[in-house]
Amino acid sequence: MAVEAVPPEAVDLREPAGWRRTKNQLMTVLMWAAFVIVLIPLGFVLVTVISKGAGAISWQFLTSSSIPPNVLPLGTGGMGPAVIGTLEITGLAAVIAVPLGVLGAIYINEYGGKGWLAKFIAFMSDVMTGVPSIVMGLFIYTIWVLHFGFSGLAGSFALACLMLPVIIRSSYEMLRLVPDSLREGSYALGATKARVTVTVVLPAAIGGIVSGSLLAIARAAGETAPLIFTILTVESTNSNVFSGPDTALSTQIFANAQSPYVGAQARAWGAALTLIAIAFILMIVARFITARFTRYSR
Amino acid sequence: MSTLKEADPASPAGSADPFKHRRPLGDRGFQIMALAAGLLVLVILVLIVITTAQQSSNWFSTAGFKGIFSTTWDPGANKFGAMAFLYGTVISSVIGLIIAVPISIGVALLLTEVVPRRWGRPIVYVIDLLAVVPSVVWGLWGIILLAPWLQHIYASIASGLNGVPVLGTLFGGPNVEGASFFTAGLILAVMITPIVTSLSREVIATVPVIDREGAYALGATRWEMIRGAVWPHSQGGVVGAILIGLGRAMGETIAVALVIGDSAQITGHLFYTGYSIPAAIALQFGEATGGEFRSALIGLGLFLFVLTILVNLVARGIVERSARRMRGA
Numbered sequence: 001m002a003v004e005a006v007p008p009e010a011v012d013l014r015e016p017a018g019w020r021r022t023k024n025q026l027m028t029v030l031m032w033a034a035f036v037i038v039l040i041p042l043g044f045v046l047v048t049v050i051s052k053g054a055g056a057i058s059w060q061f062l063t064s065s066s067i068p069p070n071v072l073p074l075g076t077g078g079m080g081p082a083v084i085g086t087l088e089i090t091g092l093a094a095v096i097a098v099p100l101g102v103l104g105a106i107y108i109n110e111y112g113g114k115g116w117l118a119k120f121i122a123f124m125s126d127v128m129t130g131v132p133s134i135v136m137g138l139f140i141y142t143i144w145v146l147h148f149g150f151s152g153l154a155g156s157f158a159l160a161c162l163m164l165p166v167i168i169r170s171s172y173e174m175l176r177l178v179p180d181s182l183r184e185g186s187y188a189l190g191a192t193k194a195r196v197t198v199t200v201v202l203p204a205a206i207g208g209i210v211s212g213s214l215l216a217i218a219r220a221a222g223e224t225a226p227l228i229f230t231i232l233t234v235e236s237t238n239s240n241v242f243s244g245p246d247t248a249l250s251t252q253i254f255a256n257a258q259s260p261y262v263g264a265q266a267r268a269w270g271a272a273l274t275l276i277a278i279a280f281i282l283m284i285v286a287r288f289i290t291a292r293f294t295r296y297s298r
Numbered sequence: 299m300s301t302l303k304e305a306d307p308a309s310p311a312g313s314a315d316p317f318k319h320r321r322p323l324g325d326r327g328f329q330i331m332a333l334a335a336g337l338l339v340l341v342i343l344v345l346i347v348i349t350t351a352q353q354s355s356n357w358f359s360t361a362g363f364k365g366i367f368s369t370t371w372d373p374g375a376n377k378f379g380a381m382a383f384l385y386g387t388v389i390s391s392v393i394g395l396i397i398a399v400p401i402s403i404g405v406a407l408l409l410t411e412v413v414p415r416r417w418g419r420p421i422v423y424v425i426d427l428l429a430v431v432p433s434v435v436w437g438l439w440g441i442i443l444l445a446p447w448l449q450h451i452y453a454s455i456a457s458g459l460n461g462v463p464v465l466g467t468l469f470g471g472p473n474v475e476g477a478s479f480f481t482a483g484l485i486l487a488v489m490i491t492p493i494v495t496s497l498s499r500e501v502i503a504t505v506p507v508i509d510r511e512g513a514y515a516l517g518a519t520r521w522e523m524i525r526g527a528v529w530p531h532s533q534g535g536v537v538g539a540i541l542i543g544l545g546r547a548m549g550e551t552i553a554v555a556l557v558i559g560d561s562a563q564i565t566g567h568l569f570y571t572g573y574s575i576p577a578a579i580a581l582q583f584g585e586a587t588g589g590e591f592r593s594a595l596i597g598l599g600l601f602l603f604v605l606t607i608l609v610n611l612v613a614r615g616i617v618e619r620s621a622r623r624m625r626g627a
Contacts, residue, residue, distance in 0.1 A: 020519050020522065021519065023519070023521055024519035024520055024521040024522070027520075027521040027524075028412060028520070028521075030404060031404045031405070031407050031408040031412055032408065032412075033404070034400065034401045034402075034403075034404025034405050034408065035404070035405050035408055035421060035424075037401055038401060038405060038424070038425065038428065038491060039424065041428075041488045042424065042427060042428050042431070042488075044439070044443075045431060045435065045436065045439045046431075048439055048443060049435060049439070099335075100335045100338060101335075103331055103332045103334075103335035103336075104332070104335040104336045104338065104339065106332045106335075107332035107333050107335060107336035108336060110332070111329055111332055111333065112336070117336075118336070120340075121336045121337070121339055121340065123614060123618070124339055124340055124343060125339045126610075126614050127343075127607060127610045127611055127614055128339055128342070128343060129610075130542060130545040130546065130549075130606055130607070130609070130610035130613075131343075131346070131549070131603065131606060131607065131610075132548070132549020132550070132551065132576060132602055132603070132606055133549070133551065134549065134551040134576045134579055134580060134599065134602070135346065135350075135549070135599050135602060135603045135606075136346075138350060138579065138596055138599040139342075139345070139346045139349060139350060141596075142349040142350055142352070142353045142596065143345060143349045146353075161342055164338070164339065164342070165339060168336075168339065192321065192322055192324075192325040193325055193328075193329070194324055194325040194327075194328035194329065195325070197328070198328070218430055219429070219430065221432075222430070222431075222432025222433065222434065222435070223432070223433070224432070224433060224434040224551070224552040225433070225551040225552055225576065225580055228580060228583065229583060250432060250434045250552075253434045253435070253438055254434050254437070254552055254555075254556075257434070257437060257438045257441055257442065257556055258441075258556070265442060268438055269438070272432075272434075272435045272438055275432055275434075275435065276430075276431060276432070276435060279430045279431075279432065280427075280430065283426070283427075283430050287423075
């Protein structure tokens with residue numbers, strides 16, 4: 001059977017032609033367009049906060065000892081108490097949540113292993129990251145504030161509840177990356193499990209754990225909803241974070257945003273810039289630590 | 299770890315009976331501390347239900363099922379029906395999702411399929427920046443700048459669409475406001491984009507390289523490769539990511555409270571003012587000194603908790619299952 005050799009037509013198979021090619025290019029353009037659409041609100045909000053906030057911020061704005069009434073124009077007083085409140089409350093929340101979160105992650109990865117309890121805890125902590133922040137505020141209100149009154153500590157508890165699952169998740173991811181050979185090596189030297197975990201596994205993962213925790217803290221610093229039920233926003237500095245009503249930048253912005261007065265709104269922009277600056281600094285430090293100190297990464 | 303299961307490293311070699319050698323106190327103590335920290339997650343979740351249920355039992359028992367889902371919320375007359383808030387929560391979240399989902403998936407695909415890794419980094423940073431801007435700052439920007447600006451746009455859209463059958467109901471009407479369901483949806487879209495993007499990206503990144511290469515080898519264009527190889531693989535996980543975004547949108551409080559307009563009404567007009575469950579809790583808690591008013595607000599919180607937990611359970615379940623299938627394949 002003689003096969004007649006059909007002369008191939010001059011088709012260039014390297015490039016898809018016609019509609020298929022156009023469709024591919026169209027979709028690529030749409031993907032880039034999606035990114036540009038994301039940039040628009042981000043750019044707008046950053047430019048507004050910086051341009052409006054920079055006019056409000058001064059040394060006096062950041063350190064004044066009391067927040068003036070809403071009717072007063074910018075220039076008298078500032079957000080000093082709120083800056084102190086935010087730093088204290090967020091700091092205390094970090095002190096509570098970071099050790100617990102890392103310990104929880106250690107349980108899931110080092111002790112729980114493939115057991116059902118560890119799996120269940122890991123799953124539920126993922127679910128817990130989806131609990132709305134306002135629910136955490138109400139929870140601390142019902143369990144703490146109703147019995148012990150408003151305080152910075154109550155606010156810290158609420159923020160810590162929010163941070164806990166996030167820290168567990170990020171620390172767990174980091175612990176999982178530590179190779180088993182490190183653990184086995186130190187077991188071979190006769191170390192106990194606790195010792196292996198604390199002196200070998202944790203140091204190997206510490207870069208990722210710290211940067212994950214910092215990101216969680218940065219998110220928590222901007223939270224408002226959990227604080228409105230727990231610290232009862234006041235206008236003067238409360239240096240005792242453990243008792244008495246306190247204040248924070250986020251709750252002040254929330255209160256001032258609802259005010260019709262120009263001075264109050266200007267102070268809100270100043271506070272917003274301060275808050276964003278705090279969050280961004282934490283984020284940049286986290287990025288730096290990730291780049292500099294992470295030994296194992298995906 | 300699995301490889302160490304047979305020979306428990308905690309009992310040193312040479313001791314035939316593992317119980318003969320007692321582990322040092324510090325070692326056991328550390329294990330108990332770690333277990334306690336892990337259990338704390340479960341304890342908190344259970345306590346949330348118990349304490350909020352206790353504080354809101356007053357509302358549940360007096361209002362009854364019918365009262366809870368009625369449309370009248372009138373604290374003066376002791377009527378606490380949550381339907382309008384539920385409606386606002388659902389509508390604003392759905393608007394947010396409709397806008398955020400295509401954008402998030404687009405950016406996720408851009409990061410995984412189009413841009414080389416080196417160039418992907420800055421894009422990830424930008425998306426992360428979006429997540430770090432606090433909710434209250436979005437709200438402040440939304441109410442002071444965005445809403446007054448949108449009012450003009452809404453007004454001109456509404457005047458153009460009045461009388462048109464479906465669109466006229468959705469986007470028309472004489473009472474359009476800058477602070478409305480739609481504005482809340484827009485802000486929510488911005489706020490949930492980072493989480494939906496990063497979760498979708500993680501899922502899409504797990505698609506095996508061999509599948510992609512196979513599609514390319516058959517002569518597919520990049521888009522055909524995405525449709526044929528990437529999408530079937532990551533579909534489930536992306537749906538999970540979208541649901542997690544939905545959960546976030548439903549629970550978002552402060553930004554929505556500032557831009558939704560705060561009037562409890564049920565209407566098909568998307569440019570009208572509305573209310574949402576978390577916004578109601580945040581804005582009315584200060585004035586709620588009365589027993590039933592406060593218990594109704596805490597009850598709303600419990601309601602919101604159950605709602606978001608259900609959404610998240612389903613979402614995480616889907617993500618977990620599709621991840622397991624992926625490993626098996």
